[in-house]
Amino acid sequence: MSDGIKYGVSLYCFSNSFHTRQLDLEGCIKRAKDIGYNGITLVAAQSCDEYPFPSDEWLYKLRDTMAKYDVEPVCWEAYIDIGMRNDRDLSEAEIREFTMNDIIYAHKAGFHMVKTQHSISPKIFAEMLPFCKKMDVKLCIEMHHPHHPEVPVWKEYFKIMEESDGWLGFAPDMSIFQHYPHGLHIRQAMEDPGCRAEKVNEILAYMAAGKTEEETVADLDLTDAEKMYAGEFYHKNTAPGKLEDLGGLLKYAHMIHGKFYYLADDQNDPCIPYDKIMPIIKESGYNGYLVAEYEGHHFSIEEDDSVQLHRFWSMVKRMYDNA
């Protein structure tokens, strides 16, 4: 029986506070709990100062800190840093080793889920099944913009998930439904000395009217900086995922990444259509975590991540409850 959705947070949301040491790792966990989130994920490459080889001491301390604040360890978020060397991409043996290490670290820290990335390859993803069972850790691949369910390799991944009895899955990042520039990106363009505010508004109006990038650039007599932002606005907001596919795919979802960049209030996100997404999630019966993933820190260091997280929770919860 479904108990409904659960709300978690990635400590990645506190990137700015962590980078500047306003919050340490324990401070991030405490802040997440104070805001009201009960589940935690973390990006190991960001949060672990012994990365990529954390000691038992570090991992057990993380586990104990999460217990201290009574938050559920939801997911150890790993990367496949396939380009971490400059002379070649990682070999199969190296990808396998990093993945197994992450599964071991996750288990030690109390997580029963590891998130990996698309470049793990179908072969290695499938090979991980026995180790996942042995370690009692599920493994999911993040589906992130610009990927989407129609990218050929994902057909293979879904087949592997189907045959894994729930151990192998995916973590759809709602960036795949991103269709309109977020407020911080628009502000960046507005503040660029090479951009005229009225032209930025015209670009946005063209996007909202469904015009293509080519039509926009051809019609609007833009400066080089304006053309660059027009290109970014279109490139980042292609919404490659189809909302009508989401509900059917959620049976493979171990968690959902609630990506957002900036919320001016708790009413609506003009960038990612949570007003449509939350009812789909509810109707599907999905009862895992929606993990808030604030990413405005890529664009601005002036926003308060805690305020953004309050708004997100309030918005998605209302949309879910009212659906």
Add this chain to the structure above:
Amino acid sequence: MDFAAFNYYMISEEDGIVVNKVDDIVLGYEIKCKYPTYRGAYLCNVLKIQLFVDGKEIPEENLRFDVNGKSFLMEEITDQYKEYWFTGAKAALRVIDENGIAPGEHKVKMLMHHKIPYTGYFGTYLELDGTCEKTLTVK
């Protein structure tokens, strides 16, 4: 522009410029810098660093990069795939210059060309150019 906001943190203002000396013998000076994204980096993914002081570029052979208790020539950096420069951790960018640097304020500009190692969605990696310029005071 994505990944741009943390460029501001690349040069540490609070650490200023410190003159490196042995007794009274001046060896040069250094600034502190941070990797300008939300996560840490395999050091080799820092593909190029340039430092300008008062508008003048410091030749690469006069620069050293110190992190994790180790020191690297600039030409060594792109080989360091076992060295992890942690999120927000300060590294020293050291200038070898027997003349040191005059007391007071100086304009310091740092450029970094770097690679995001997990981004090869359709076969190509995102490579970024970060710039940070600040006025620093000699301590």
